[in-house]
Amino acid sequence: MDTPVPDSGSSPQLSILVIGxxxxxxxxxTIKSLSHxxxxxxxxxxxxxxxxxxRSEDMLSQKLVESLPTNIRYYQRDNDSSSPVAALAxxxxxxxxHQLGVIIDGAQLVTPGVIRFxxxxxxxxxxxxxxxxxxxxxxxxxxxxxxxxxxxxxQREFLESINWTESDNGYRLxxxxxxxPANRNGFLHPLxxxxxxxxxxxxxxxxxxxxxxxxLPGGGAINLHILRKLGMSATRPLILLAGEGTFHQYHGGVTxxxxxxxxxxxxxxxxxxxxxxxxxxxxxxxxxxxLGQFPEPVHAHLQASCTTAQRxxxxxxxGNTPLWEDDFNLSLAxxxxxx
Amino acid sequence: xxxxxxSIIVVCHDMSRQMRNTxxxxxxxxxxxxxxxxxxxxxxxxxxxxxLPADLIESLPAxxxxxxxxxxxxxxxxxxxxxxxxxxxxxxxxxxxxAHMLSPGVLHFAxxxxxxxxxxxxxxxxxxLGPQEQHESAADGYDEGRESELLDSIDWRHNGYALxxxxxxxxxxxxxxxxxxxxxxxxxxPASAFxxxxxxxxxxxLPGGGAINLHMLRKLGTLPGLEYFCLGGEGTFHQYHGGVTxxxxxxQLQAKxxxxxxxxxxGGYRHLERNPVIVGSFAPETIDxxxxxxxxxxxxxxxxxxxxxxxxxxxxxxTQDNQS
Numbered sequence: 001m002d003t004p005v006p007d008s009g010s011s012p013q014l015s016i017l018v019i020g021x022x023x024x025x026x027x028x029x030t031i032k033s034l035s036h037x038x039x040x041x042x043x044x045x046x047x048x049x050x051x052x053x054x055r056s057e058d059m060l061s062q063k064l065v066e067s068l069p070t071n072i073r074y075y076q077r078d079n080d081s082s083s084p085v086a087a088l089a090x091x092x093x094x095x096x097x098h099q100l101g102v103i104i105d106g107a108q109l110v111t112p113g114v115i116r117f118x119x120x121x122x123x124x125x126x127x128x129x130x131x132x133x134x135x136x137x138x139x140x141x142x143x144x145x146x147x148x149x150x151x152x153x154x155q156r157e158f159l160e161s162i163n164w165t166e167s168d169n170g171y172r173l174x175x176x177x178x179x180x181p182a183n184r185n186g187f188l189h190p191l192x193x194x195x196x197x198x199x200x201x202x203x204x205x206x207x208x209x210x211x212x213x214x215x216l217p218g219g220g221a222i223n224l225h226i227l228r229k230l231g232m233s234a235t236r237p238l239i240l241l242a243g244e245g246t247f248h249q250y251h252g253g254v255t256x257x258x259x260x261x262x263x264x265x266x267x268x269x270x271x272x273x274x275x276x277x278x279x280x281x282x283x284x285x286x287x288x289x290x291l292g293q294f295p296e297p298v299h300a301h302l303q304a305s306c307t308t309a310q311r312x313x314x315x316x317x318x319g320n321t322p323l324w325e326d327d328f329n330l331s332l333a334x335x336x337x338x339x
Numbered sequence: 340x341x342x343x344x345x346s347i348i349v350v351c352h353d354m355s356r357q358m359r360n361t362x363x364x365x366x367x368x369x370x371x372x373x374x375x376x377x378x379x380x381x382x383x384x385x386x387x388x389x390x391l392p393a394d395l396i397e398s399l400p401a402x403x404x405x406x407x408x409x410x411x412x413x414x415x416x417x418x419x420x421x422x423x424x425x426x427x428x429x430x431x432x433x434x435x436x437x438a439h440m441l442s443p444g445v446l447h448f449a450x451x452x453x454x455x456x457x458x459x460x461x462x463x464x465x466x467x468l469g470p471q472e473q474h475e476s477a478a479d480g481y482d483e484g485r486e487s488e489l490l491d492s493i494d495w496r497h498n499g500y501a502l503x504x505x506x507x508x509x510x511x512x513x514x515x516x517x518x519x520x521x522x523x524x525x526x527x528x529p530a531s532a533f534x535x536x537x538x539x540x541x542x543x544x545l546p547g548g549g550a551i552n553l554h555m556l557r558k559l560g561t562l563p564g565l566e567y568f569c570l571g572g573e574g575t576f577h578q579y580h581g582g583v584t585x586x587x588x589x590x591q592l593q594a595k596x597x598x599x600x601x602x603x604x605x606g607g608y609r610h611l612e613r614n615p616v617i618v619g620s621f622a623p624e625t626i627d628x629x630x631x632x633x634x635x636x637x638x639x640x641x642x643x644x645x646x647x648x649x650x651x652x653x654x655x656x657x658t659q660d661n662q663s
Contacts, residue, residue: 120616123455188621243617287620289451290572294517294617296640299633306630313623323623 012071014047014119015095015201019084020106022056023251027106028064030249032165034110035069040167041116044071051106052091054079082217089210092201100201102209104223108134108195108246112170117292118198121239124289127203129230130239131194131288133187134180135247135301137173141181142250143262151250173247174297179304180248182224186305187242189312190283190324191231193224195246203230213276220269225276231284234330238284242302243292285325343402345378345450345527346426350415351437353387356483357578359395360490361434364441366400369499371447378402378446382437383422385410413546419539423530430457432527435552439465439524439575443499448570448619449527455618458532459566460559462523462615464516464628466506467577474589476507477579486579500622502576508631509577515632516571517617518639521610522552524575528559535562543599546592550600553610560611561653569615571632572625614651 016034020027031051036044049072053060065074075094079087084104092100099122101115114132121130136142137155145151162172179185182192207229214222231238273281294302313323322328347365351358365380367373380403384391396405406425410417415435423431430453445463452461468486469476493501508515511522536558543551560567600608621629643650 117616120455124451125454188626289448289618289620291618292616293614294633294636296637299637299640302633303630306626306633309621310623310626313626317623 011096012046012048013097014099014101014115014122014198015097016047016049016101016103016115017088017091017095018049018051018103018106019054019087019091020051020060021054021079021084022058023107024058024060026249026251027051027053027060029109029159030103030106031068031072033112033170034072034115036071037069038112038165038167038170039115040112042119044069046119047071047115048073048095048097050091050094051075052077052087052094053106054084054087081215083215083219083222085210085212085214085219085222088219089212092204092210095201098201099198100204101196101198102204102226103196103246104219105195105248107249107251109137109164109173109249110196110246111173111244112167113292114196114241114244114246117241117244121198121241121291124239124291125237127200127233127236128198128239129203129227129236130198130241131191131227132196132241132244132246133301134183134193134195135174135177135245136180137177137247137249139176139178141178141184142248143181145250148250148252155250168295171295171297174245174301177245177247177301179301185308185312186301187240188288188305188309190285191227191238191240191288192283193227195223195248197227197230199230199236203236214272216269216272217265221273224281225273228277228281228284231286232326232330234334238286238288239291240288241292242288242290242305243294243298245298286327287324343377343379343428344453345376345430345432345446346381346428346530347378347432347434348381348383348419348422348426349434349437350383350385350418350422351391352385352410352415352418353389354438354578354580355389355391355395357438357580358382358391360440360578361437362395362399362403363496364443364499365403365446367402368400369443369496370441370445371443373446376446376450378450379404379426379428381422381425382406383408383418383425385415385418412544414544414548414551416539416541416543416548416551419548419551420541423533423538426530429530430527431530431533432525433533433555434525434575435548436524436577438578438580440468440495440502440578441499441525441575442502442573444619445525445570445573445575448573452568452570452618453527456566456568458529458564459568460532460556461527461568461570461618462520462556463525463570463573463575464520465509465511465522465524465577466503466574467509468502468506469579471507472510473577473579481579483579500624503574503622503624503628506574506576514635514639515628516569517615517632517636519610519612520569523556524552524577526556526559528565532559532562532565540603542603545595545599549596553608554600554603557604557608557611560613567611567613567615568618570619571615571617571629572619572621574625611653612651613653
């Protein structure tokens with residue numbers, strides 16, 4: 001791996017690992033959204049960002065790499081697979097913090113409070129799982145959009161129009177966004193995935209987070225797998241930064257490009273996931289602890305989440321089903337009851 | 340039990356029925372993970388003809404301490420300060436009016452918030468039991484009997500969140516808990532912060548202490564460096580007790596309370612306008628409250644923008660500490 005760093009030398013508590021491939025424009029935005037001059041209430045010395053870029057014809061420019069802040073370290077590597085798993089494993093080795101944030105898809109922009117509240121959440125419990133709700137930029141989920149060129153143009157225009165890199169403006173990303181397919185019912189429903197999540201580095205290692213079986217393009221459903229693996233521990237509370245978000249930028253990636261092939265591709269991913277979970281994979285049914293503030297643009301999404309959550313609660317109560325089934329089962333297991 | 344981390348001070352006077360319920364909601368049996376939280380409850384009762392009965396006092400959990408004191412004033416401020424002196428924990432919770440029952444996650448999430456930020460103010464939103472705020476529902480015949488029936492209609496001892504189903508928004512927080520709240524009847528802060536504001540100001544000698552609660556909340560909330568949290572999924576639930584602000588002569592008293600409060604703050608008193616960090620889980624019974632709070636806050640954002648006002652002036656540091 002080449003290392004045209006800069007390296008700050010000191011060892012922060014928190015490392016955020018970002019994997020990118022063939023998405024220079026989007027990855028540059030994501031990195032910007034992780035910088036300390038965009039993130040609110042944190043200093044560069046509070047965390048580091050480790051960027052791993054798998055080589056392609058659409059790489060970050062040398063100029064941009066050289067201009068990165070000292071707490072952002074950049075590496076590029078050749079990848080002999082279409083999966084990011086090897087990059088994830090190698091990147092993990094480079095993370096010096098004992099707290100870890102992971103962005104497997106480098107196209108995920110984040111809001112300005114993500115790092116501040118993630119750091120706060122690490123104090124909530126010794127071993128937390130911290131998730132951020134996921135959105136797609138645009139009013140329609142990106143795999144449903146037929147004209148990719150039009151979407152790319154609209155995306156560029158929107159980002160420019162809100163001047164998103166200026167401090168609080170990052171929350172305006174909510175104004176042109178919809179819930180991602182994995183969390184289409186909002187963030188008070190069980191989470192299927194989080195595209196930016198945080199946990200202890202050791203916890204990630206313990207669950208074999210960079211599981212080499214996930215060799216499908218883009219890693220297939222590895223993100224879903226990791227969230228559930230981490231979440232299925234009774235001693236690891238799920239903390240949701242509900243007033244924050246990650247926003248997938250369209251880049252012609254694995255699950256958002258080519259709508260005609262979307263269903264087949266997602267089916268392949270799900271088949272692998274169910275195989276690994278003995279046909280028992282589900283969204284994580286654990287009651288989240290909500291942490292954070294709610295800026296103006298998030299309220300529409302909060303109210304939508306309330307509506308769907310209420311419907312779900314009503315349905316489950318009518319069926320006499322536990323509202324948070326994984327909490328219920330983990331609690332039984334802790335008492336030695338095998339279901 | 341290890342060293343006490345949180346001391347909760349509950350002040351009461353002439354409300355034995357209500358206190359029986361309140362104290363149950365403070366017990367380790369009722370509070371989520373209550374046995375894992377090193378806390379104590381300091382009960383300070385100003386004596387009356389309706390004191391806590393001996394059987395209740397004898398059955399209190401081991402982490403509860405009961406003090407009965409004679410008081411000639413109609414104000415609880417001396418009782419509050421007495422309670423502050425008895426507290427042994429480094430972090431304090433204050434309930435000026437013992438008629439407030441709690442939801443089951445208050446202590447758990449307060450304790451967790453302390454882990455995240457020791458130098459913080461943590462508030463719990465206020466509700467009134469009954470179909471309306473009690474000074475209004477009393478006019479329609481709501482009384483202690485009705486309230487007992489209402490409480491008996493839900494299994495609140497096993498699911499305290501059911502209290503939300505029989506409660507109404509309180510005038511202290513008419514726009515929910517995401518917009519600025521005027522008052523909290525259960526709030527937490529470090530003992531050092533209570534010390535820094537001088538405890539309960541003994542000049543608040545009006546019945547019930549007048550607006551002492553609002554005064555203390557703003558005093559604490561404007562301490563430099565203190566972070567501000569709200570347990571949005573929890574609540575305190577005021578039980579009817581013919582107390583100072585829940586029935587007749589309310590408007591006259593309220594005017595006196597307000598006048599006194601204004602005297603204490605140079606430029607006039609304003610409630611605390613800080614952006615709360617929300618902590619907690621949201622039980623099904625609370626989702627309506629969350630949505631309503633969100634709708635109100637959305638309107639506040641729009642209104643502030645239209646008027647050119649700061650949404651959170653106390654956070655922005657635009658409001659100088661105007662306390663006299």
